[in-house]
Amino acid sequence: xxxxxxxxxxxxxxxxxxxxxxxxxxxxxxxxxxxxxxxxxxxxxxxxxxxxxxxxxxxxxxxxxxxxxxxxxxxxxxxxxxxxxxxxxxxxxxxxxxxxxxxxxxxxxxxxxxxxxxxxxxxxxxxxxxxxxxxxxxxxxxxxxxxxxxxxxxxxxxxxxxxxxxxxxxxxxxxxxxxxxxxxxxxxxxxxxxxxxxxxxxxxxxxxxxxxxxxxxxxxxxxxxxxxxxxxxxxxxxxxxxxxxxxxxxxxxxxxxxxxxxxxxxxxxxxxxxxxxxxxxxxxxxxxxxxxxxxxxxxxxxxxxxxxxxxxxxxxxxxxxxxxxxxxxxxxxxxxxxxxxxxxxxxxxxxxxxxxxxxxxxxxxxxxxxxxxxxxxxxxxxxxxxxxxxxxxxxxxxxxxxxxxxxxxxxxxxxxxxxxxxxxxxxxxxxxxxxxxxxxxxxxxxxx
Amino acid sequence: xxxxxxxxxxxxxxxxxxxxxxxxxxxxxxxxxxxxxxxxxxxxxxxxxxxxxxxxxxxxxxxxxxxxxxxxxxxxxxxxxxxxxxxxxxxxxxxxxxxxxxxxxxxxxxxxxxxxxxxxxxxxxxxxxxxxxxxxxxxxxxxxxxxxxxxxxxxxxxxxxxxxxxxxxxxxxxxxxxxxxxxxxxxxxxxxxxxxxxxxxxxxxxxxxxxxxxxxxxxxxxxxxxxxxxxxxxxxxxxxxxxxxxxxxxxxxxxxxxxxxxxxxxxxxxxxxxxxxxxxxxxxxxxxxxxxxxxxxxxxxxxxxxxxxxxxxxxxxx
Numbered sequence: 001x002x003x004x005x006x007x008x009x010x011x012x013x014x015x016x017x018x019x020x021x022x023x024x025x026x027x028x029x030x031x032x033x034x035x036x037x038x039x040x041x042x043x044x045x046x047x048x049x050x051x052x053x054x055x056x057x058x059x060x061x062x063x064x065x066x067x068x069x070x071x072x073x074x075x076x077x078x079x080x081x082x083x084x085x086x087x088x089x090x091x092x093x094x095x096x097x098x099x100x101x102x103x104x105x106x107x108x109x110x111x112x113x114x115x116x117x118x119x120x121x122x123x124x125x126x127x128x129x130x131x132x133x134x135x136x137x138x139x140x141x142x143x144x145x146x147x148x149x150x151x152x153x154x155x156x157x158x159x160x161x162x163x164x165x166x167x168x169x170x171x172x173x174x175x176x177x178x179x180x181x182x183x184x185x186x187x188x189x190x191x192x193x194x195x196x197x198x199x200x201x202x203x204x205x206x207x208x209x210x211x212x213x214x215x216x217x218x219x220x221x222x223x224x225x226x227x228x229x230x231x232x233x234x235x236x237x238x239x240x241x242x243x244x245x246x247x248x249x250x251x252x253x254x255x256x257x258x259x260x261x262x263x264x265x266x267x268x269x270x271x272x273x274x275x276x277x278x279x280x281x282x283x284x285x286x287x288x289x290x291x292x293x294x295x296x297x298x299x300x301x302x303x304x305x306x307x308x309x310x311x312x313x314x315x316x317x318x319x320x321x322x323x324x325x326x327x328x329x330x331x332x333x334x335x336x337x338x339x340x341x342x343x344x345x346x347x348x349x350x351x352x353x354x355x356x357x358x359x360x361x362x363x364x365x366x367x368x369x370x371x372x373x374x375x376x377x378x379x380x381x382x383x384x385x386x387x388x389x390x391x392x393x394x395x396x397x398x399x400x401x402x403x404x405x406x407x408x409x410x411x412x413x414x415x416x417x418x419x420x421x422x423x424x425x426x427x428x429x430x431x432x433x434x435x436x437x438x439x440x441x442x443x444x445x446x447x448x
Numbered sequence: 449x450x451x452x453x454x455x456x457x458x459x460x461x462x463x464x465x466x467x468x469x470x471x472x473x474x475x476x477x478x479x480x481x482x483x484x485x486x487x488x489x490x491x492x493x494x495x496x497x498x499x500x501x502x503x504x505x506x507x508x509x510x511x512x513x514x515x516x517x518x519x520x521x522x523x524x525x526x527x528x529x530x531x532x533x534x535x536x537x538x539x540x541x542x543x544x545x546x547x548x549x550x551x552x553x554x555x556x557x558x559x560x561x562x563x564x565x566x567x568x569x570x571x572x573x574x575x576x577x578x579x580x581x582x583x584x585x586x587x588x589x590x591x592x593x594x595x596x597x598x599x600x601x602x603x604x605x606x607x608x609x610x611x612x613x614x615x616x617x618x619x620x621x622x623x624x625x626x627x628x629x630x631x632x633x634x635x636x637x638x639x640x641x642x643x644x645x646x647x648x649x650x651x652x653x654x655x656x657x658x659x660x661x662x663x664x665x666x667x668x669x670x671x672x673x674x675x676x677x678x679x680x681x682x683x684x685x686x687x688x689x690x691x692x693x694x695x696x697x698x699x700x701x702x703x704x705x706x707x708x709x710x711x712x713x714x715x716x717x718x719x720x721x722x723x724x725x726x727x728x729x730x731x732x733x734x735x736x737x738x739x740x741x742x743x744x745x746x747x748x749x750x751x752x753x754x755x756x757x758x759x760x761x762x763x764x765x766x
Binding site for chain 2: 216232234255
């Protein structure tokens, strides 16, 4: 074979390029490994784009800003810097799994899928990859059972707890749980993994308390086209409406409810609508939702976020959005991340912890009043203690109501119906284990 | 027997028992249908002129709505923002013709179809970059669009019509009439129809394909803006709207890809059909059938008229 001068030159350049690429790759890998030695990598699965961005953006901002504040104010956690990296999922399960594969090799100490649809396929992978999953108040309710799901955590409440608390409130409004007998309760929900999650318990409670359950599923493609569902509400005239919505579904549902003159004080949502979903909507006054944490910026940690992150231009959040409901929800999520890492450092005695350590950290979280005060979040939320067997906490929450301009707390703390939820949750967890040939837990429990 | 009763008898008993709800359901379907028809119209215009199925029509609705609201948020008065948004849609039309259509002329249709996918993702990216991903409230009051409702005590109950829905229906009807006049009676309209019949023949009599493409894409942009305003006023302007825009697909299957009346009648059949289906038959299967029922209805029609209700029957001789 004859090689021309130009061909030889091309081969030479290609060879040089290849050597350069290999050398650069090695250097980059070395740098990354070095970086990993002194840092803790926390990927955040977020969605700032797509149909769910309205809910996803404030949560992403809150999550990012709290961790960034710890880096700026304290130099990280226990003196170790946190490497924060967002991966855009668009609330799409396929993209979420791609994000997981992309971050897996970087030794994350945990993943926060921020989607029940993404969480479910990750559950079997968590124990294999030794990466704990924090699905904060979403995901598989049954994964609260730490003895069966040692790598999955869903504090402070499951969707089943949420439903039980809403029904307690509805019972209180009716004059007692026994008064629910013969009543009609409508359930409008996102017709995906998240919205379907509480239906088995809802059906069970309908039998137990003698109310009739009416289902109004909203397909993902019809989130902004709900007139059929609300015509059904007008026909069936439910005494109460319960909503599990997300993204563009929430503002549309509130508008449609107002349109058909549904009494707003009888329309109660799970914890996901934010201010932007309701602000400026005529007739929305009186709408209720469940919540478990503070709104506003009067908490010291939030003030520190403003000082160390927002005012320095290190946040993507507009200044007036800091302290809003879903922003603070993101802060709560990162509070759990930070506490898990800090607890892992305490339990293991290591500074740079890995996924297995942080799993132990999550199992030993003890957010008591003194600790909340210490981290600048006194009065922000209730206490939370997780254990080897309880990965959720099943904490009480309260009802807040829209007064036309802001959320106002209108109930005392409501306990979930443990007597109803626990047996149903145990049965569901066992059913999951049986169907999936689930391995027995091998991870030892730390002594309390 | 019980299931047969529930499918074939009970829904009609319900309709008779509560005629006010039947009228209300049909009204909701009519409004949705009018908006589907508007979106479908955008598809038809472009398909007629260039044989391209414009996948980007849905995102054009979102982009136009976002531009309008975004400009207003920047302090531009509402009606000036409408004019500037039209200017943006015109620039998009010119850019599409120059950058996409002209270089791809004479390429197979599938290439042009895939190019509209590219336009879609480009507009999504630009839209999110400039305006962010947050849903935005349509500036309905600033555009003097009505709010509230009128209620009629009738048929043993009441029928409630939202004023914005009435306005949407009237504006859509006017828009369709104007477009029909434009394409039937004006010189440009005749040129467009000539292009639709045969590109080569149109070129041979001196019609500029490039000019026609710009006009058609700009017209589709105007339709997108009107749809964005109307649907945005009913809910919000968000990227979720582009999913609803895909409802135009069964409308087009039903009405025919080349027919303006087909888009209108198809939109109304799909809109009313899916609302009646979801309301009266949906509960039999747990609800949530609206998203696929539209395709089911369209396929049902296709069994009898494969070219759609008003589509051209193409006979190819071998």
